Amino acid sequence: GAGVSQSPSNKVTEKGKDVELRCDPISGHTALYWYRQSLGQGLEFLIYFQGNSAPDKSGLPSDRFSAERTGGSVSTLTIQRTQQEDSAVYLCASSFTGSNTGELFFGEGSRLTVL
Amino acid sequence: SQQGEEDPQALSIQEGENATMNCSYKTSINNLQWYRQNSGRGLVHLILIRSNEREKHSGRLRVTLDTSKKSSSLLITASRAADTASYFCATDTLYGGYNKLIFGAGTRLAVHP
Numbered sequence: 001g002a003g004v005s006q007s008p009s010n011k012v013t014e015k016g017k018d019v020e021l022r023c024d025p026i027s028g029h030t031a032l033y034w035y036r037q038s039l040g041q042g043l044e045f046l047i048y049f050q051g052n053s054a055p056d057k058s059g060l061p062s063d064r065f066s067a068e069r070t071g072g073s074v075s076t077l078t079i080q081r082t083q084q085e086d087s088a089v090y091l092c093a094s095s096f097t098g099s100n101t102g103e104l105f106f107g108e109g110s111r112l113t114v115l
Numbered sequence: 116s117q118q119g120e121e122d123p124q125a126l127s128i129q130e131g132e133n134a135t136m137n138c139s140y141k142t143s144i145n146n147l148q149w150y151r152q153n154s155g156r157g158l159v160h161l162i163l164i165r166s167n168e169r170e171k172h173s174g175r176l177r178v179t180l181d182t183s184k185k186s187s188s189l190l191i192t193a194s195r196a197a198d199t200a201s202y203f204c205a206t207d208t209l210y211g212g213y214n215k216l217i218f219g220a221g222t223r224l225a226v227h228p
Contacts, residue, residue, distance in 0.1 A: 004157075033216070035214075035218070041220060042203060042218050042219055042220035042221050043158075043205075043218035044201065045215060045216075046219060048213065048215050050213075055212075055213050056210070056213045056215060058210070087136040088213065091157060091158070093226045095160075101145070101146070101207040101212070101214045101215065102163070103160040103161060103163060104148075104150075104158070104205075104216060105119075106150075106159070107157055108156060108157045108158035109156075109157055
């Protein structure tokens with residue numbers, strides 16, 4: 001596609017359930033990022049992929065959070081046993097890679113509400 | 116933790132006025148970027164300034180970078196109601212051997228007709 005695509009756009013779940021959020025980056029972009037944004041707040045870095053590997057997982061809040069990327073393309077962020085504090089907008093971004101970070105192209109986000 | 120801190124947190128101006136937002140950061144950077152976010156939407160890249168640059172222009176946007184003070188400013192001239200959005204600075208910084216983009220908390224700009 002022309003841009004970064006995220007699904008679902010909205011997800012309402014019950015506390016304790018698992019959720020999967022999907023990101024389809026721009027074709028050819030090797031770098032992929034997940035960020036989390038709570039209401040009215042800035043972006044919290046979660047994880048960064050270079051190709052299929054995740055050299056930086058330092059932002060994952062707990063071991064309930066995991067992410068994978070297959071084929072150097074689609075990425076899935078999984079949250080197990082969701083808690084109310086997981087409620088936020090999860091943003092995915094991709095970019096061409098290089099020694100420095102260039103412009104990030106963001107998706108519209110997946111809004112997660114944990115009841 | 117956040118690298119960039121925007122100032123002010125919120126700014127309210129009239130159409131036609133200029134809007135200035137500031138960003139301070141803590142560690143050395145490769146580049147600094149500004150992004151815009153309309154309510155409930157994804158972020159859109161506005162401008163990138165490299166660490167060896169001091170000023171950059173793009174249309175009504177002017178960005179300055181002072182690496183000695185670890186600060187940057189974004190100036191929007193002749194503002195329009197459509198400029199109403201949140202604006203974030205992001206620093207490309209080396210963390211643990213990898214470059215990553217760290218965002219500040221943002222400035223919420225309201226431009227009134």
